[in-house]
Amino acid sequence: MSTKKLALTFADRCRNILAANWQAHLNTIKADAKGSKNDIYSSKVHYMIMRGKPYLWVQEGDMHNMNTIIDERASLSVSSIIPGPLMGLIRSVKKFPPRVALAGDIRLLNFPPRVALAGDIRLLNDDKVQVVTESLAESVVTEHETVDQASYAVSAILSSATTSCRSRIENLHCILKESSNYNVYKFNIRSCTHVDGSGGTHDVEPNEVKAPEADLLMPFFEQLVDGINQSQIRRRALMLFCLEYCNVTARDALLLSVDHNGFDVLAKVPETVNNSTSNQQYHWKEFRFNFKEQAHDVEAFCRMLVELEEEALERVKSYSGLG
Structure with a gap:
């Protein structure tokens, strides 16, 4: 990642x-x-x-x-x-x-x-x-x-x-x-x-x-973005990506765009880094996540997304004792 x-x-x-x-x-x-x-x-x-x-x-x-x-x-x-x-x-x-x-x-x-x-x-x-x-x-x-x-x-x-x-x-x-x-x-x-x-x-x-002459991913752009954003489980996975790969705690996250190289996420994150949560202000910030290889079609994109979800979950289990 x-x-x-x-x-x-x-x-x-x-x-x-x-x-x-x-x-x-x-x-x-x-x-x-x-x-x-x-x-x-x-x-x-x-x-x-x-x-x-x-x-x-x-x-x-x-x-x-x-x-x-x-x-x-x-x-x-x-x-x-x-x-x-x-x-x-x-x-x-x-x-x-x-x-x-x-x-x-x-x-x-x-x-x-x-x-x-x-x-x-x-x-x-x-x-x-x-x-x-x-x-x-x-x-x-x-x-x-x-x-x-x-x-x-x-x-x-x-x-x-x-x-x-x-x-x-x-x-x-x-x-x-x-x-x-x-x-x-x-x-x-x-x-x-x-x-x-x-x-x-x-x-x-x-x-x-x-x-490209025959693009088998981008024609599904709208359905992919909205389909993922309609799922609370998928959105929690996006929040997990922000935590594991960007070291940022997000209160909410939405998929912004997808492409052959990865995807962009719009996440609601703290404006400042501090230990107090009572007066913490949040703003929406864009994050980029790249695949290790290109997703040539919609099947490859979804497979790589699932692999990232599983990888992020395993990382959490490794240090939380949940594994």
Whole structure:
């Protein structure tokens, strides 16, 4: 177990956000018959990553379809998924959720993104739309097979998530059923900037943020995070991690995010270290826990998580006399 916060590069964080989500806010320049007006129009769109590039599904009738005929410049902001009780907590501690923003020559963003990618948007012809749609359908089949063949450990966590938490592929499956109502665009990335929760920006090379072709972990991001947070036993295990690996006593803990290298925990810990508990003040602090090896899929992630839980429990038994 490693708890070094800098284990993930900014490029890693960008890739994780893009791979986990399926929807974003697209911003284009409003246009009429005379050309661009320099005003910005924004709406939510769906996307998937194919061959390292984002492909967008924009509903027919959306103003983006007209705007991009006149001006292909655009910006796309992708937020990290914050399921269940996490959003209320993050807002209370004034911590912005991670985001990815894909932008063309326009850099206007309506909220603090965690990642900003710049490029241009191009409408696909029917042949290319068919290729992208088939790729999406294959992804849907792959994820369903993963769920059907999942072990008990994986199924237990995924089934604990609230009904509002659906995986990325389940949401994109709705697009497949209504594909005739959408236009498909390719977003060509020109630049990338990671923006942290405090508003700090970090430039990343575009070729470093390409998501893997077949990611068998991040599509389950929302269900994993919420499923673990819905379990009091799992949350107590997160508190135990803070004690055993960070030497910090936590009163509560929630899983903040997961990735191939480990996970982040938001824990309620003492503001100061002292022996008095009567007037002790607590605050929420983020902790990073890294696996000893990469979790290539959801099965590996859950297996490594269980191993960490067992390891932490054995450590407690070794010095408490409970073994």
